[in-house]
Amino acid sequence: MIFGKIVGTVVSTQIDEGIKGKKCLLAQTCNHKGEVNNNYLVAVDLVGAGVEEVVIISQGSSARQTEITHQKPVDCVIVGIVDMVEEHNKIVFKK
Amino acid sequence: MIFGKIVGTVVSTQIDEGIKGKKCLLAQTCNHKGEVNNNYLVAVDLVGAGVEEVVIISQGSSARQTEITHQKPVDCVIVGIVDMVEEHNKIVFKK
Amino acid sequence: MIFGKIVGTVVSTQIDEGIKGKKCLLAQTCNHKGEVNNNYLVAVDLVGAGVEEVVIISQGSSARQTEITHQKPVDCVIVGIVDMVEEHNKIVFKK
Amino acid sequence: MIFGKIVGTVVSTQIDEGIKGKKCLLAQTCNHKGEVNNNYLVAVDLVGAGVEEVVIISQGSSARQTEITHQKPVDCVIVGIVDMVEEHNKIVFKK
Amino acid sequence: MIFGKIVGTVVSTQIDEGIKGKKCLLAQTCNHKGEVNNNYLVAVDLVGAGVEEVVIISQGSSARQTEITHQKPVDCVIVGIVDMVEEHNKIVFKK
Numbered sequence: 001m002i003f004g005k006i007v008g009t010v011v012s013t014q015i016d017e018g019i020k021g022k023k024c025l026l027a028q029t030c031n032h033k034g035e036v037n038n039n040y041l042v043a044v045d046l047v048g049a050g051v052e053e054v055v056i057i058s059q060g061s062s063a064r065q066t067e068i069t070h071q072k073p074v075d076c077v078i079v080g081i082v083d084m085v086e087e088h089n090k091i092v093f094k095k
Numbered sequence: 096m097i098f099g100k101i102v103g104t105v106v107s108t109q110i111d112e113g114i115k116g117k118k119c120l121l122a123q124t125c126n127h128k129g130e131v132n133n134n135y136l137v138a139v140d141l142v143g144a145g146v147e148e149v150v151i152i153s154q155g156s157s158a159r160q161t162e163i164t165h166q167k168p169v170d171c172v173i174v175g176i177v178d179m180v181e182e183h184n185k186i187v188f189k190k
Numbered sequence: 191m192i193f194g195k196i197v198g199t200v201v202s203t204q205i206d207e208g209i210k211g212k213k214c215l216l217a218q219t220c221n222h223k224g225e226v227n228n229n230y231l232v233a234v235d236l237v238g239a240g241v242e243e244v245v246i247i248s249q250g251s252s253a254r255q256t257e258i259t260h261q262k263p264v265d266c267v268i269v270g271i272v273d274m275v276e277e278h279n280k281i282v283f284k285k
Numbered sequence: 286m287i288f289g290k291i292v293g294t295v296v297s298t299q300i301d302e303g304i305k306g307k308k309c310l311l312a313q314t315c316n317h318k319g320e321v322n323n324n325y326l327v328a329v330d331l332v333g334a335g336v337e338e339v340v341i342i343s344q345g346s347s348a349r350q351t352e353i354t355h356q357k358p359v360d361c362v363i364v365g366i367v368d369m370v371e372e373h374n375k376i377v378f379k380k
Numbered sequence: 381m382i383f384g385k386i387v388g389t390v391v392s393t394q395i396d397e398g399i400k401g402k403k404c405l406l407a408q409t410c411n412h413k414g415e416v417n418n419n420y421l422v423a424v425d426l427v428g429a430g431v432e433e434v435v436i437i438s439q440g441s442s443a444r445q446t447e448i449t450h451q452k453p454v455d456c457v458i459v460g461i462v463d464m465v466e467e468h469n470k471i472v473f474k475k
Binding site for chain 1 (some may be wrong): 296
Binding site (some may be wrong): 007008009010011012013014015018020024026038039040041042043051060061063064071072073074075076 | 096097098112126127141142143144151153154155156157158159160162172174175176177178179180181182184187
């Protein structure tokens with residue numbers, strides 16, 4: 001999985017039935033410290049993530065292994081909100 | 096999912112039976128503001144997207160989780176037309 | 191799907207049973223105008239593509255959604271030959 | 286599969302049920318000599334990997350072909366700890 | 381599929397049961413002429429490939445469509461040894 005930072009929301013009304021009604025968040029990919037880079041994804045939220053939170057993003061067919069996304073044309077989901085990242089015994093990110 | 100901008104159409108008559116007859120659009124990948132970069136995709140349209148619209152693109156096996164693309168050799172579909180993108184409480188894209 | 195240009199053939203006799211006998215073409219990825227870049231793929235041909243033709247390439251598990259590649263270790267197929275690409279109401283590629 | 290170096294752990298309590306309780310390690314991708322580059326992944330550990338170890342990482346749907354990750358929204362697992370890498374008859378990495 | 385050059389072997393004893401015992405080769409990705417670039421993969425060998433040989437590599441779920449890798453956490457296999465590559469009617473690689 002990769003790291004992302006939630007930076008907003010994406011609104012789409014003319015959308016495939018399989019995604020309709022799901023919360024589509026705007027995520028900017030980031031490193032393990034929450035430092036963003038210039039890549040934006042539309043991710044379906046599974047865990048109640050909010051703006052500015054650093055999250056864990058799962059992609060591809062694995063993004064469909066949940067009740068909400070099963071057999072839906074979704075290739076990107078937020079599977080967790082990061083509380084803390086520890087690197088070489090130092091805390092490098094804390095919520 | 097990623098963002099794309101519809102910029103045209105792709106015509107192919109000598110095409111696999113599984114894709115024949117489906118609307119193949121030319122999408123340029125873009126960021127959340129609709130600013131395009133130099134990458135072009137052929138995407139099957141599921142939602143009636145038109146030229147200049149910013150869309151949500153789903154890829155890989157997830158692109159087959161729709162009635163139109165089920166068990167077809169399609170790895171890229173347009174699942175939604177973006178109405179609005181909000182980033183850090185500001186509207187950064189509006190249709 | 192992405193665009194590719196057929197530039198040659200790949201010959202392999204010591205090859206997995208699942209691919210043996212299939213036509214493996216050398217494709218150079220390209221943009222929507224057929225302008226090649228420096229990336230080469232080995233793609234199984236499904237549509238009778240020939241050298242110098244610009245084609246549509248499907249990848250990943252979607253590459254197996256055809257009779258020829260079903261349950262074979264193939265992750266890249268040519269699903270269509272491009273006749274024409276139209277961008278912003280201008281024809282930018284024609285076979 | 287690719288090479289990664291374990292550099293820490295990722296803690297997430299608000300996490301999808303399918304991943305809850307699994308050991309999520311912070312892996313930095315690296316080359317075959319264990320020289321890291323600037324890309325960080327969250328990987329589920331299957332083999333008891335520890336910090337500083339160089340590991341083999343499997344991604345995508347293949348990451349779910351284990352008892353621990355079967356039908357879970359996991360797209361990245363550690364499938365092996367590298368003992369030794371030999372390149373052109375020279376040992377270039379040893380645990 | 382992509383091209384790779386076999387440059388060595390990877391030894392791992394603490395490895396997932398699904399991969400245990402399989403021959404894991406060190407492959408450097410390369411172009412159609414066998415010119416390597418700086419990317420290293422761990423690939424399961426299906427065809428008896430040896431060091432210095434240029435091979436065809438299949439990735440993702442397609443890597444599991446063989447008897448040896450069926451339902452195993454393997455995302456990269458060597459499906460063929462390249463004998464010859466012909467580009468624009470010239471032989472650009474020969475084993």
